[in-house]
Every structure is written in structure tokens, then in C-alpha cells.
Amino acid sequence: MRKLSKEAFVTMGVCSKCKKPFGITVDLADERRNEYVFVWAFKINAEQAHREGYDSKTVHGGISYDPEYPGCPYCEEQAFYICGKCGSIVCWHGDREVTCPKCGNRGVVEEASSFDIRGGGY
Numbered sequence: 001m002r003k004l005s006k007e008a009f010v011t012m013g014v015c016s017k018c019k020k021p022f023g024i025t026v027d028l029a030d031e032r033r034n035e036y037v038f039v040w041a042f043k044i045n046a047e048q049a050h051r052e053g054y055d056s057k058t059v060h061g062g063i064s065y066d067p068e069y070p071g072c073p074y075c076e077e078q079a080f081y082i083c084g085k086c087g088s089i090v091c092w093h094g095d096r097e098v099t100c101p102k103c104g105n106r107g108v109v110e111e112a113s114s115f116d117i118r119g120g121g122y
């Protein structure tokens with residue numbers, strides 16, 4: 001796994017298939033260009049996430065994947081969308097219309113080149 005900088009943090013994702021939560025380790029890849037990289041994803045339950053007390057900071061920027069990024073730990077999908085309502089990262093299987101597995105918000109996936117990524121979230 002790549003070495004993490006001190007800017008690394010964990011954001012919470014939800015699998016759209018099984019609705020279980022997972023954590024994603026995000027690191028700052030390029031400070032000048034505001035580029036973030038998804039480094040790792042791991043299964044976690046909500047109580048665990050809560051106990052860890054992940055930073056509740058929000059960052060804004062582009063996202064790329066580390067070559068070793070495994071994708072959603074449940075369904076192995078790398079693509080994702082961010083729920084416009086609750087901010088969860090949800091693995092995305094290519095449907096244009098999606099329903100957030102966490103808050104039930106329905107929406108249309110739009111392509112974006114930059115994102116708001118929220119640390120913590122449980």
C-alpha cells in the first residue's frame with residue numbers, strides 16, 4: 001500500500017448492492033492541483049466507524065484511484081457516486097438513476113470532475 005501523508009483521512013461509503021458500510025482511505029495526491037486519491041477500501045460497521053472518530057473534515061477536489069485501490073470491499077466495483085443528500089460515497093454500477101442505500105434519496109448521476117468528500121460521516 002502506498003505511504004500515506006498526514007493529510008490522509010477516511011470517508012465512509014455504502015455498498016449499493018448489500019447496503020453495508022465501508023471505509024475508504026483518501027489521501028491528498030497533489031496539493032497544488034487539489035487532487036485526491038482513493039488508496040484503500042475496507043469493511044467496517046457503523047459502530048466501529050463511530051468509535052474510531054474519524055475526522056469530520058470536508059475536502060473538495062478531483063479524485064483518482066491508486067493502482068492498488070480494490071474498489072468496494074463487498075462487490076469490488078471501483079466506480080462510485082456521491083449522494084447529493086447525505087454525502088455518502090456509493091459504489092456505482094452504471095445506472096443513470098440511483099437510490100442512495102443510506103438515506104433513500106433518489107437522483108440522477110451526473111459526471112463531475114471534482115467532488116466534495118466528507119471525512120467520517122457516521
Ligand SMILES: [Zn+2]
Nearest residue numbers: 015072075091
Ligand atoms: Zn459495492
Ligand SMILES: [Zn+2]
Nearest residue numbers: 083086100103
Ligand atoms: Zn444519501
